[in-house]
Amino acid sequence: MIYDMLLLRFGEFILKGKNRRRFENSVFLHVKSVLEPFPLVELRNEFGRIYVYLNGETANEPIQALKKVFGIASISPVIVCKSELDDILGTSYRYVEELNLQKSTTFKVSARRVWKKFAHSSHEMNHHVGSKLLKNFEMLDVSMKHPELELRVEIRETETYIFFEVISAVGGFPRGSNGKAMLLLSGGIDSPVAAWSSMRRGLTTECVHFYSYPFTSQLAKEKVIDLAKVLSGYAGEIKLHLVPFTEVQTSFTGQGQDKLIITLMRRSMLRIAALLAEREGALAIVTGDSLGQVASQTLSSMNAIGRATELPLLRPLIMMDKNEIISIAKDIGTYDLSIQPYEDCCTLFVPDSPATKPNLRIVESIERSITNLNDMILDAVERTETMVLTPNGDGSTKVDSPVEEDWF
Numbered sequence: 001m002i003y004d005m006l007l008l009r010f011g012e013f014i015l016k017g018k019n020r021r022r023f024e025n026s027v028f029l030h031v032k033s034v035l036e037p038f039p040l041v042e043l044r045n046e047f048g049r050i051y052v053y054l055n056g057e058t059a060n061e062p063i064q065a066l067k068k069v070f071g072i073a074s075i076s077p078v079i080v081c082k083s084e085l086d087d088i089l090g091t092s093y094r095y096v097e098e099l100n101l102q103k104s105t106t107f108k109v110s111a112r113r114v115w116k117k118f119a120h121s122s123h124e125m126n127h128h129v130g131s132k133l134l135k136n137f138e139m140l141d142v143s144m145k146h147p148e149l150e151l152r153v154e155i156r157e158t159e160t161y162i163f164f165e166v167i168s169a170v171g172g173f174p175r176g177s178n179g180k181a182m183l184l185l186s187g188g189i190d191s192p193v194a195a196w197s198s199m200r201r202g203l204t205t206e207c208v209h210f211y212s213y214p215f216t217s218q219l220a221k222e223k224v225i226d227l228a229k230v231l232s233g234y235a236g237e238i239k240l241h242l243v244p245f246t247e248v249q250t251s252f253t254g255q256g257q258d259k260l261i262i263t264l265m266r267r268s269m270l271r272i273a274a275l276l277a278e279r280e281g282a283l284a285i286v287t288g289d290s291l292g293q294v295a296s297q298t299l300s301s302m303n304a305i306g307r308a309t310e311l312p313l314l315r316p317l318i319m320m321d322k323n324e325i326i327s328i329a330k331d332i333g334t335y336d337l338s339i340q341p342y343e344d345c346c347t348l349f350v351p352d353s354p355a356t357k358p359n360l361r362i363v364e365s366i367e368r369s370i371t372n373l374n375d376m377i378l379d380a381v382e383r384t385e386t387m388v389l390t391p392n393g394d395g396s397t398k399v400d401s402p403v404e405e406d407w408f
Contacts, residue, residue, distance in 0.1 A: 106143035173202030190288030
């Protein structure tokens with residue numbers, strides 16, 4: 001079917017009062033950038049909605065792109081006609097005819113007279129349109145409560161919109177509308193979902209990945225880059241900070257406290273992420289922790305690990321079970337990449353019996369005993385490579401190190 005327009009509805013931020021206009025403008029700019037590959041389209045912004053006039057463009061590809069725009073709750077492909085009774089009846093008939101219904105289908109008409117000077121009320125239009133359709137399509141039966149097909153007729157002064165589909169989009173808050181955070185991105189299932197969840201809440205999310213060459217392969221690194229590219233499809237672009245972690249990680253292996261290695265590694269990761277956050281102007285750190293899922297995600301472990309930084313730690317998956325996380329990963333397109341068998345630095349160094357209730361005093365004592373740990377952390381930050389990734393390409397640039405800072 002050839003549609004004339006896409007009707008985009010905003011998400012929950014429309015309830016935010018004074019910030020609403022700022023949020024709407026942000027979504028409009030995101031929509032505009034997403035639709036750049038479609039030169040024929042024209043946009044119109046209206047209170048609570050965006051109208052995308054297709055002008056001959058097919059609807060499917062723009063819809064798929066717009067479903068990823070944060071702040072858009074739903075999309076309806078629309079047929080447009082004149083706001084005259086005969087045109088509305090004729091267009092409604094042709095619309096249902098093109099649906100080519102093959103089985104008995106319940107329906108109702110929901111007319112809305114936005115233009116109050118139109119000669120017929122909403123109730124009258126329900127009857128006029130519904131009667132014409134019932135007379136011409138034998139497979140249609142009326143159902144007012146739970147129809148399979150709800151034909152919506154929105155009558156405005158200059159034109160009338162006719163549609164029935166309401167396609168769910170990602171919703172949430174506009175991209176970048178709630179500040180910036182650094183996200184610890186591994187190659188697993190959880191952290192990409194945490195990244196998507198934080199972006200959906202309006203956070204500009206920069207990803208931080210730790211690799212330990214030669215213990216982790218180039219394929220593991222490329223896997224994370226591919227995951228970040230998928231995530232960039234929701235944000236337009238995304239920064240990925242690749243941190244060389246070998247020296248820091250191996251410094252913990254000769255301390256006689258193998259059960260605490262994961263705790264020690266993750267605390268150093270948070271310190272490095274905090275330094276990167278300071279340099280990039282981020283105000284929080286996001287992790288993919290899910291309570292009790294593994295040893296480092298018990299409440300005791302998260303408490304000991306989280307003490308390594310004063311920045312707020314955001315854990316969007318904290319109360320979700322694995323099946324919920326997997327379902328989202330499949331929906332957003334990261335699952336198939338995440339299950340590729342390339343191990344990250346944490347997986348390779350997991351002891352047989354990791355501590356589930358690490359003693360913070362002992363952990364801090366071990367850190368103090370490694371006299372050059374602070375220097376190794378600063379060196380890792382200095383040698384961090386930053387990539388700016390987009391869905392169809394990438395760029396890489398070396399970054400400057402932050403001002404030196406003592407952690408202990």
